[in-house]
Amino acid sequence: MTASRTPGWVWGICLGIGLIEPATHLWLKYGLPGDVVFSGLHIGDTVFFLHAMRMFQNDFFSAYVTCHYAAGPHGPTLFPLIHHWLYGLVGWLGAVVHADPFLFLGFVNGASGFFYLWSVYRFLRVAAREQARLAFLIFALGGGLGGVLFLVTGAAGLHGAAGFGIAFHRWARYELIEGPFLSPILLQPRLYYTLPLALGFLALTRYLRKGIRARLRDHVPGMIALFVAACINARLGPLFCFALACHLALQSKEPVARRAVLGLLYAVPVGAAVVLTLLGLGLNPTLAAGIPHVLTRSIWFGSLVSVIFWHLPAAVPAVKRAWAGLPVSGRVLAGACLGYLGAFALLYGAYQTYWGNWLGRGDATAALHVSDPALVGAIFGGVAGCRRASLSRPSIHLSWMLLWFLPLCAAGVSALGQGYLLRFMPERFMVLMPVPLAVLTAAGLQHWMRVRPRTGRFLLGVILVCGLCSAAVACLCFQGPVGFTPGRGPFQLFHTEAITPDEARVVDAIEEGVMLAPATIPLFGDIAVARRPGVRTVHGQGTLGFGDVDIAGMGGKVNTFFAPETPEGRRRDFVKSWCVDYIICPEAPPVAPETVAALKSYGWTSVALEAGNALLLKVNRND
Numbered sequence: 001m002t003a004s005r006t007p008g009w010v011w012g013i014c015l016g017i018g019l020i021e022p023a024t025h026l027w028l029k030y031g032l033p034g035d036v037v038f039s040g041l042h043i044g045d046t047v048f049f050l051h052a053m054r055m056f057q058n059d060f061f062s063a064y065v066t067c068h069y070a071a072g073p074h075g076p077t078l079f080p081l082i083h084h085w086l087y088g089l090v091g092w093l094g095a096v097v098h099a100d101p102f103l104f105l106g107f108v109n110g111a112s113g114f115f116y117l118w119s120v121y122r123f124l125r126v127a128a129r130e131q132a133r134l135a136f137l138i139f140a141l142g143g144g145l146g147g148v149l150f151l152v153t154g155a156a157g158l159h160g161a162a163g164f165g166i167a168f169h170r171w172a173r174y175e176l177i178e179g180p181f182l183s184p185i186l187l188q189p190r191l192y193y194t195l196p197l198a199l200g201f202l203a204l205t206r207y208l209r210k211g212i213r214a215r216l217r218d219h220v221p222g223m224i225a226l227f228v229a230a231c232i233n234a235r236l237g238p239l240f241c242f243a244l245a246c247h248l249a250l251q252s253k254e255p256v257a258r259r260a261v262l263g264l265l266y267a268v269p270v271g272a273a274v275v276l277t278l279l280g281l282g283l284n285p286t287l288a289a290g291i292p293h294v295l296t297r298s299i300w301f302g303s304l305v306s307v308i309f310w311h312l313p314a315a316v317p318a319v320k321r322a323w324a325g326l327p328v329s330g331r332v333l334a335g336a337c338l339g340y341l342g343a344f345a346l347l348y349g350a351y352q353t354y355w356g357n358w359l360g361r362g363d364a365t366a367a368l369h370v371s372d373p374a375l376v377g378a379i380f381g382g383v384a385g386c387r388r389a390s391l392s393r394p395s396i397h398l399s400w401m402l403l404w405f406l407p408l409c410a411a412g413v414s415a416l417g418q419g420y421l422l423r424f425m426p427e428r429f430m431v432l433m434p435v436p437l438a439v440l441t442a443a444g445l446q447h448w449m450r451v452r453p454r455t456g457r458f459l460l461g462v463i464l465v466c467g468l469c470s471a472a473v474a475c476l477c478f479q480g481p482v483g484f485t486p487g488r489g490p491f492q493l494f495h496t497e498a499i500t501p502d503e504a505r506v507v508d509a510i511e512e513g514v515m516l517a518p519a520t521i522p523l524f525g526d527i528a529v530a531r532r533p534g535v536r537t538v539h540g541q542g543t544l545g546f547g548d549v550d551i552a553g554m555g556g557k558v559n560t561f562f563a564p565e566t567p568e569g570r571r572r573d574f575v576k577s578w579c580v581d582y583i584i585c586p587e588a589p590p591v592a593p594e595t596v597a598a599l600k601s602y603g604w605t606s607v608a609l610e611a612g613n614a615l616l617l618k619v620n621r622n623d
Helices: 009-017 020-030 044-054 082-096 103-128 131-141 146-155 164-176 192-209 216-232 236-250 256-282 285-294 300-306 311-324 328-355 363-370 375-384 396-415 415-423 428-433 434-453 454-477 503-510 525-532 551-562 568-577 593-601
Strands: 514-516 582-585 607-610 614-619
Touching: 009 020, 009 103, 009 131, 020 103, 044 082, 044 525, 082 103, 082 192, 082 216, 082 256, 103 131, 103 192, 103 434, 131 434, 131 454, 146 164, 146 454, 164 300, 164 454, 164 514, 192 216, 192 236, 216 236, 216 256, 236 256, 236 328, 236 396, 256 285, 256 593, 285 551, 300 328, 300 363, 300 396, 311 396, 311 434, 311 454, 311 525, 328 363, 328 375, 328 396, 363 454, 396 428, 396 434, 415 428, 428 434, 434 454, 503 525, 503 607, 514 525, 525 551, 551 568, 568 593, 582 593, 593 614
Parallel strands: 514 582
Antiparallel strands: 582 614, 607 614
8 A cells, every 4th residue: 555545644653653662672771770770671571582583693592491401402493483483583684784682673573563553554444444544543542441540540659559560450451561462552562463463464455355256366465474474473363264254254145155265265374374383382392381381361351341441332333233234143143242241241240249359360260250151141142143133224344343353352251161261362362353343443433423423522532542641651661661660669570671780780790501590570580591692591481482391380499499498408409400500689579588698608609799689699519
């Protein structure tokens, strides 16, 4: 699409959001205040990205392989997924132009984020021409209650209250914490999401432009784009196939055989990409075994309601029009999903009230208890869906968006089968929900503007003001270090980018060898790997992707090592067994004073550097 067909403000939004990552990486690298020091990471997962970026330069070295791994710390099978190789290519390109890896990663993230936003606008121009501009504005900048709640609770002085960070996280997770959630701003640090999402939406655009009656070879570029997207991120391929299948199901005037063949032609390359991913995982059994135990979460219902709070009343008129355009089978499916969500909401509210969990944790536990009983609502909703729609002005493209959104939402919040569904990480379904939600919201707002202009203007204004507020808080206070001090204040779990100057000194004093640090956030194993490439660590977040041991099991052993009551003999056996050369006791969160005193007193350790409350011990494994 040419610049003349794309409004300047769309390019401005794409560029503005695309600049967030490069600017943040520059800020963290060179602009932190003197009381903190850059850790070498941005988000916790940055360690995965940077580590894979170096694999072509360091002969596929993994800092997370233990001394028990027979094949040693080098080998391509330690980087078994295609997106590892994508990051390796990024690292190779950065090395060619002699760019700093961290800054180059920020630049590439920003470029891919720009590409993602542009591809969504291009898709909207074809899929929802009447709502394209407004839907894109809502998609890019809309939001819910998270940012406002952050400012209000901060003004009320609640941020310093005990346990506030964890409780608040539950309500604002999907607006302020980076990750594959509704806002494209939160996706910016994750190239392995933004790039395949962009390719997936381009594939859908190609499919819509060519149409069902086009020659099959005209769909080949879209099939290739979807194949590459699924190779980079295997979770996304089936989701795009589902969206495409929903559209095909609504094309009742087209022959069933033709629709089935076209759907199959798009599904086959996605299936091939998923198979390639599974084969890659087979090369690293530790990674394959660890993922199902770590990545198991459904959408937190409270946080979802918070982020779509203003979308719900805005989208109601569009949902009515969308319902009218559904065939009987579509109404049964949509009705079942609505019934399920309604029953889930009622049961969730009753569960949280009974256990007093409204201000604490409990979304994951609530989902486990209410997901199966909520199926009763799905039955009633499906039966109700058999009734004919009463409206005479159906909208097929809105019907598509509704049929796309509702099943993903219903499945996403669920932990069906007493948690069986969680093995498919239904929370990740959320990443393909914002586009149909934005279209439905935009269409609903257009209705409100016609019949009740004040209501329409209010809803649009509050969606954008809340979204901009959440974007500012997310970029400055969560993806950025504003208001963060290591070891003090709330939200410590969500900051890995800054450490104290004393901690930086002890990390930088590590020479070649294997280091050990507490399995608490921030994970200093990851920080040491980021700041001191070539150093190996017993435990870190990178253990999940590039290690040879179970990350949770090793984390428990590490915590036992640093527990005050652990005897010397057990600690001595641990460092011998895992070939530890250095032990770090960070300043924040602090290691128990009894543990620090005991470690300093052992004959097999010596103080390599003590800076303030941070300590680096050298281990003599021969004693």
